[in-house]
Every structure is written in structure tokens, then in C-alpha cells.
Amino acid sequence: MTLTDPPLRERFWTLPLGQLNAREWEALCDGCGRCCLVKLEDEDSGEVVFTDLSCRYLDTRRCRCQVYAQRRRKVPGCLQVTEEMARSDWLPVSCAYRLRAEDKPLPEWHPLLSGDPGSVRDAGISVAGRVVPENRVPERDWEDHVIHWVEN
Template structure:
């Protein structure tokens, strides 16, 4: 009998650093600027990406130094109880809510880049914050909702 994958038997706090990192599907959605509606608390996604995001690769260009270079970059391991701002498709959020990983997730598909082929990344959608004058002009509907 095959052993169950680590994400099915461990809680998020129990994961090793390597396991934690492997949960990231590389979509880049967490690197998009988000706004919160003051009246409803709804999280509004924008297509505006952190200046450190390589939009084509959907990866941080300065991952080891991201917290120093971008002070409001969140360390997800420090906010395990506050994942509601992450997109519904995010593995960290899905697992924290007791839901399975989608079939296009690289851990499920066995293929790096499956997130892009499934159209679940910000590739082709995001623009860098370095070229945007008004972030509110770049709000997009539904990005955080779809799994």
C-alpha cells in the first residue's frame, strides 16, 4: 500500500521547509496587490504585481530577501490563521480549510508548469507596480474565487 502524500497526513505547522515550499504552485497570485473594501471586508484583487515578481516565471526574483526588500510581504508561516486573503486556489488556503489540492497543482499533476497550462497563474495578466500610477484602475473580478 502506497504511503499517503505529506499534505494529506500533516498539518501545515508540521511541514518541513521543503514540504512547505513544494506546496506553492507558482501561480503568483499572492504577489498581486489586493485591496480591502472597508464596508464589506471583501478582498479585491488587482493585476498589479509586486516589483519583485518575475511575471513570466511567476516567481519572486529575490525570494530569500523578500521580507527585507518589501516590508509588507507576508510570511505565510507566521499567519496560518489568516489565509482568507489568499486566492481560493492557493494550496495553503485549501489545506488549511481541509480541502484537496486541484488536479492542476504540480504536486498532483507531477508536472512543473501545470498551473500555467491550466490558466491558473498571473502569467499574461499581471503588470508590475513599477509601471502603474493608480492601483484602483487595475481591480479584476473573480481572480481570488476560482479553484
């Protein structure tokens, strides 16, 4: 944060995504790590499924990108979360960006409401300790890692 960054507005997470400033946008993330999971898309149906494989740069214990500022240079396929993406299947249904894009409230476990970053893990939403870095599994075996976690 710099001196020129605007302060977080009270209850900013209730605003439409298009009204958030850059600092509020970043603060909306619950830190679950699910956006950093490898997703597979069925070429015929277009269905998107999640795997238990994470980006190689995801700290799988803390659910934070280890190269966040350089992520799009280090991982050319890394997608920046945008309002348009928040309306797609590329983000899990529990994602704060997707919920707000659908004009839904944040769940009670979200750190902005609970005041506790650990509430994401306590609610079973965090991928911490539940995933394997993608570079440890041959790509031919990725389909064996499709998951269907229950969304809370």
C-alpha cells in the same frame, strides 16, 4: 537544499499544515504567483479584492520572486505565508496553503499531483503573462486594476 534538510515525505501535501517541515512547506506552493498580487481592502466592509498588479520583484513570466531570500527586507510589506494567513482572504481560494488550511484536497492541476509545473498555467491559475508590475502604474490608478478571475 542542504544535507541537513529532511526528505520530502510521501504524500506530505495531505497532512495538516502544522505538521509540515520547512522543505515540505515550500514545496506545497504551486507557483501561481497570486499571493504576489497587490490586494486592496475596503476600509468599511473589510472585503479584500485582487488586482492584476504584481509585486515589482515578481518575475511575471516564471511567477517566481526574483529576491525571495531578501524579499521581506526589500519589500517591508511582503507577508510571509503562515498557517494563520492561510485561513484568511489574503490568499486566493485556489491556493494550496488555503486549501490545506481548510482541510481540502489539492486540485488535480497542482504540480505535486500532475507532476508538471506547467499544469498551473494550463489550468488558468498562474498569473504568468497576465499581470503588470505595480511600479508601472500610479497608486491612484490601482482601483482600475481590480480583477475577478474565475477560480478553478
